[in-house]
Amino acid sequence: MCSVLSNIINQSSKLSEVSEEKFVMSTLSNSTNIFWQESPVGKLDRQKLLNQKGCVVWITGLSGSGKSTLACSLSRELHSRGKLSYILDGDNLRHGLNKNLGFKQEDRTENIRRVGEVAKLFADAGLICIASLISPYRKDRDACRAMLPDANFIEVFMNMPLELCEARDTKGLYKLARSGKIKGFTGIDDPYEPPLSCEIEIQQKDGVCAAPGAMAGQVVSYLEEKGYLQCQ
């Protein structure tokens, strides 16, 4: 009896060592009787190895606003500085992980939730994870922010006018949406909710859009200033 009791006490003290966040993740799942498995090498160890801090740079904005262009330029710049990053691009993920999702509101919400979870894993691995998705709903982006500890979610708003995005129309999708051949296209007949407060906003100055390298420079400066590009 005594050893049963001490086992229970042992188990519950082990559980209390597990962070609140991890415990909540376990209890909210549909699975029962699952336990968090700790790993012998932690986030801090990995960050030291990489000399950087894991985080998520979340780029949101209309189709054609320049999300992928910024993601690519940022990733190149970080690589040239010896920093490890990885791009999660909405379009690309819809070829695999999210291939069963469409563009109705609940599908977009599930799309963002899954990418948020993947981004969280990359950040935990110590990488600078660059997520580039329209992510039109504020509550979905905020839910991803809430998945990450501290201030490790850096929201970048590509604040470009619809007219510019539509004029670019690299994929011809705006034209199809205007002619009614695509229904529920963001910015045309589907909503986009701009961030109320984000870490970085990228917009035109005097009607001119900065070059991709300059936009990436704005993000790199932020990461540098906040200490993400080193690990003491």
Ligand SMILES: Nc1ncnc2c1ncn2[C@@H]1O[C@H](COP(=O)(O)OS(=O)(=O)O)[C@@H](OP(=O)(O)O)[C@H]1O
């Ligand atoms: N209805 C509709 N609305 C918006 N976008 C559409 C739609 N249908 C297809 N596409 C193409 O899908 C790309 C956006 O995928 P995302 O995963 O980023 O979208 S979302 O975050 O779930 O809203 C988007 O890519 P980007 O242009 O790079 O933004 C489009 O190419």
Ligand SMILES: Nc1ncnc2c1ncn2[C@@H]1O[C@H](COP(=O)(O)OP(=O)(O)O)[C@@H](O)[C@H]1O
């Ligand atoms: N800063 C920029 N200056 C000039 N052209 C840009 C800039 N950013 C993006 N573009 C162009 O706009 C188009 C759409 O950019 P893209 O990155 O594909 O947008 P999104 O990923 O948001 O759909 C592309 O042809 C790209 O070359």
